[in-house]
Amino acid sequence: MEQYFSATQKMEQEVMFPSLLRGVFPQQDQDGAAPHEGGPADLYERYQLLKAIKPVVERGLASVTDPSPSGDTDGDADADDAAVDARLEERLSHHLAGLQQVLTHLTRDTNALTRRYSQILEQISPGDGQPSW
Numbered sequence: 001m002e003q004y005f006s007a008t009q010k011m012e013q014e015v016m017f018p019s020l021l022r023g024v025f026p027q028q029d030q031d032g033a034a035p036h037e038g039g040p041a042d043l044y045e046r047y048q049l050l051k052a053i054k055p056v057v058e059r060g061l062a063s064v065t066d067p068s069p070s071g072d073t074d075g076d077a078d079a080d081d082a083a084v085d086a087r088l089e090e091r092l093s094h095h096l097a098g099l100q101q102v103l104t105h106l107t108r109d110t111n112a113l114t115r116r117y118s119q120i121l122e123q124i125s126p127g128d129g130q131p132s133w
Helices: 002-014 043-065 075-124
Strands: none
Touching: 002 043, 002 075, 043 075
């Protein structure tokens, strides 16, 4: 999770002119297919999507850490507690694994977008010997 937040923070700090990403498409995979077919058309749309996802992840993380009131305090439910706990642990493990995969994917996309933006800036910035106006 920390890697994801670090990657999005770096992207937000480095991408000062998101409009430079318009019309720039993700680099192709080795097999020639564009990664994430059916996803955002260009890196600008991807940037907008990644920016929109960050607060959702932050709010989701905050809601997990907030205590919620317990609804069932009945003593008769003690017999079923072990079975319910086992199912809850299994479901939680499944969802955490899925969350880890999603965060890994988002981190990879964010880092790739930031690298590509840096490449674009290098291409349009004047060389050392040229005066900058």
